[in-house]
Amino acid sequence: MEFSPTNNIVKLCIQGMDMEEKGNPDEAGKLFMQAWNEATNDFEKFIAAHYVARHQTNVSDKLKWHETGLQLALSINNDMVNSALPTLYLNIAKCYEELGDADNAKKNYELSAAITYKPTDNGPFYHGTRADLQAGDFLTAERRSNYHADVIMNHIYFTAQVNGAGFAAALAQGDGRERVYIVEPTGPFENDPNVTDKKFPGNPTRSYRTAAPMKIIGEVTDWVRLSPVELQKFRDRLAQSKGEIIN
Known part of the structure; x- marks a missing residue:
């Protein structure tokens, strides 16, 4: 499992980002959802979930997608994704805060702050x-x-x-x-x-x-x-x- 700009899911996400930059969020959202639907493994789903989450207008839906991305990252558990954990927990905390769930917001803010990620990659x-x-x-x-x-x-x-x-x-x-x-x-x-x-x-x-x-x-x-x-x-x-x- 290796990240590549020629990967079909990565290409779709890049196209979605281009649509965002051109001020066309609806088309971007469609491309990101297409990436999710066409993803064939957990890593591709992890990447697609990140973009689908940020295009949700409903906080509960955004939380669901961020938590989906977190579970995928935890299941993959390697140097490609572990460095995203602080941001994932932070995004989840912000969603809980918007929903008025102070306990879960605090828990996830603490999880984000507690992770000082240092790469453990052994190469080559x-x-x-x-x-x-x-x-x-x-x-x-x-x-x-x-x-x-x-x-x-x-x-x-x-x-x-x-x-x-x-x-x-x-x-x-x-x-x-x-x-x-x-x-x-x-x-x-x-x-x-x-x-x-x-x-x-x-x-x-x-x-x-x-x-x-x-x-x-x-x-x-x-x-x-x-x-x-x-x-x-x-x-x-x-x-x-x-x-x-x-x-």
Whole structure:
């Protein structure tokens, strides 16, 4: 089970978000419900429930969908979704507060505050780039972004999804070929705040960052590549961004 922008449910949710940005919430709501109805596993349902919930006008219905998302997250219980638990409990608490249920609101606020999520992902980990590196080399912070030449990075970004690293390599600037390296963090790491609880709930891309050096262990050459059309769409979005999508 791996998050992918080519997944049909993810695509539907992205289309729904586009409708939201265009000021068409009714069409967005239909797309999110379609995603829920067509979801084939708990992870797809978890993602769809997040969007269906926020389009409910009735607080009781919104609570039902948030609680559905929570139960799905608890059943999945992995690093893709556990980082969403504080926000899930917070959303549920707000619903109970609106419904005048102070006890359940307090309980869920406390659950949200009690979770200090630290990733427990054991990898393997990957870094996508166009730089020519060798096993034994170290990636370090204080270097230029792969995507925005005027941005100096304070962290090294990496992922536990080889296809995600391949996607990052495809978007990276430079004339070199796309490279996906197997990497090993030499210090503590945290969820990538640029993607965690942003477009999608939690950290489904299993994306992380560290300020410590990252050792190159090896290289992989086989990953799922986006079509030229899909890749160009993401390049266009990246060109319009202000540095928030970084690696």
